Amino acid sequence: MIDHSIKGKTVLIAGGAKNLGGLIARDLAGEGAKAIAVHYNTSATKPAADETVAAIKAAGSDAFAFQADLTTAGTVEKLFTEAKAAMGGIDIAINTVGKVLKKPIVEISEAEYDDATAVNSKSAFFFIKEAGKHLNDNGKICNVVTSLLGAFTPFYAAYAGTKAPVEHFTRAASKEFGERGISVTAIGPGPMDTPFFYPAEGADAVAYHKTAAALSNFSRTGLTDIEDIVPFIRFLVSDGWWMTGQTILVNGGYTTK
Template identity: 80%
Template sequence: MADHSIYGKVVLIAGGAKNLGGLIARDLAAHGAKAIAIHYNSAASKADADATVASVRAAGAQAIAIQANLTTAGAVEKLFKEAVATVGRPDIAINTVGKVLKKPFAEISEAEYDEMSDVNAKSAFFFLKEAGRHVNDNGKICTLVTSLLGAFTPFYAAYAGTKAPVEHFTRAAAKEFGARGISVTAVGPGPMDTPFFYGQEGADAVAYHKTAAALSPRSKTGLTDIEDVVPFIRHLVSDGWWITGQTILINGGYTTK
């Protein structure tokens, strides 16, 4: 019977330098991961990546940081090859990469749309492709999307719209990789208490989002706290392996499908 624990496993986390990705790396190290490859996008996040690597090593796991802009298929392929060469074939591959844009539909330029599509959809597609090629049998793959996939709201057409394809990528990959025992899931957090959220929102919108979830009164910020998302991701990439091909919204009752 396959071992679905975290202990002794090799992990690759795209966008693993900070915020949710960084906390996932620290959490999996604390739960016994053998090695974690931490991807970061650019020099601006190198210090965060180095700090996360140090924390992972302090927890007893091997760790490396790999810089890459994942908006080309070649860059994603290179990421996996470098991770395999340094820490081994991953048992767990998690993609937290994303870019948010809040803007009226009529004001979104072609260049903005192309960038959103490259970051949110294209990179996710090729991450799943390379994960299917490199993740060990009985492995786990998880992609971060957004709870806006279950919302009826203005201004997020480019963001939610370019995350939406990941739902079908996830279903297709789950069917194709399932014979090897690989589970494939997507997780859609609600608005999270990170700079990723605050950079796009005005004061009125922040105030609204802090009261919008059913469980907002019980949250320390009113928003989705990354500490509340991490245990679900840990479950999906371990004992929750029987859940596959699904997009799960983790948002305290912010929205549902």
């Protein structure tokens, strides 16, 4: 019988220094992960990464921080190679990297589109590729996308549109990696109460999002709280392994597909 629990497993989390990624790291350490590799993007995030590493170690797990810009294939490959060497293997790979852009289509520049594609699509593709090369058999891969994949709304074409390919990457990878027992999923939170959400939204939009979900009145903020997403990711990379090739929207009734 294959053990799909978190206990004793090694984990790589892209964007694992703070917010959702940081909470996932702390949670999996509390579940008994053997070691966790915490990726962060720039030197500005290093203090948060160091704090998360310290929290993981305090929970009894080994932890390592790695800085990398994941918008190039070579740096994604280096991240996996170094994390694998540090931990002796990788069982679980979770990618929380993303960048919101909210603008009318006619105002989006080529540079903005290319940047959104690099962060939201390209990095996810090569994250899945390297996970497929480096993960131990019976491993788990989970990418964070967005519940806007189920929305019929303006202004998010570049954001949701560059997250949308990850849904197909997930399906294809689940078929290609399934023979090794590796499950591949994507999870789409609703608008989350993190510092990434507010700069892209005006006051009216924030007020709308805080009331748009069916369960908004029962949320701490009215938005999707990161604490509500972590249990689903924990499930998908452990006992929920039989669910593969799927994109799951977890948003309190904000959108559906």
